Amino acid sequence: MQKNLGWSTREVAELAGTTLKTVRHYHNVGLLEEPERLPNGYKRYTFNHLVRLLWIRWLVGLGMPLARIAAMxxxxxxxxxxxxxxxxxxxxxxxxxxxxxxxxxxxxxxRALLDLPSGFGDVTTDLSEPGRTFLLICSRVLEPAVLEALREVHKFPRSEVRREFDELTDEADDRYRQSVAERFVVEVVQEQQDYPLLRDLGERAASGEDPHLTAVLRQGAIELHNAAQLDVLRRMNAIVYPKGKVTTPPPTG
Structure with missing residues (x-):
């Protein structure tokens, strides 16, 4: 019986379920020892080479980086x-x-959750479209801890005054706008007391100490609200920051 002289590079690659290029790469990075060559110059892989190659392929299949395999x-x-x-x-x-x-x-x-940031899948779907968009903006500029506080706040359905705010139109008279502002700000202040990180966020936005944050939140507020809603937000700002810190306080939904 003729002795098995081993396999060529292509044959050993096929047996291991990989490619010729991959076997050569393993040689280049030192994972697979080069086999001896026959007198005609062709490589001949032994059973040990095949076992090593199968081992490498198994570890790669488990997600192990090649550098880690080489150093193991x-x-x-x-x-x-x-x-x-x-x-x-x-x-x-x-x-x-x-x-x-x-x-x-x-x-x-x-389906309304499609425009919510990651991690907000368990919040209420009672949010208005601008509210969802605002949260998506927040997810790009706020720290994870602040986002978690917002997520906790939004586990509950909108209050009546929030619905009134969302439904405001430019036809709303001055008295009604002031009423919405005064009632809405009570809720915002309570949330800031319950979640100090939200109070800190409001103060950071108001002070302008973080220009990027202030600019993003202000621009978001301008683009997501109509003139009547922006007027109510300015009135709320005047109540929360009576000493002239003029900015648009970040609404919470």
């Missing part, structure tokens, strides 16, 4: 540590996928 300690203890790391990464990935599925399920139930 192949002792029993090192391999056990590697597997524990892989298990931790897989568990974290599963948790992330579970969170994504939760958000997707919420979106499928309520």
């Amino acid at each position: 300690d192949e002792s029993d203890e090192g391999v056990a540590k590697l597997f524990r790391t892989i298990d931790y990464q897989l568990a974290a990935g599963i948790e992330r996928q579970r969170d994504v599925r939760t958000e997707l399920a919420a979106i499928l139930r309520h």
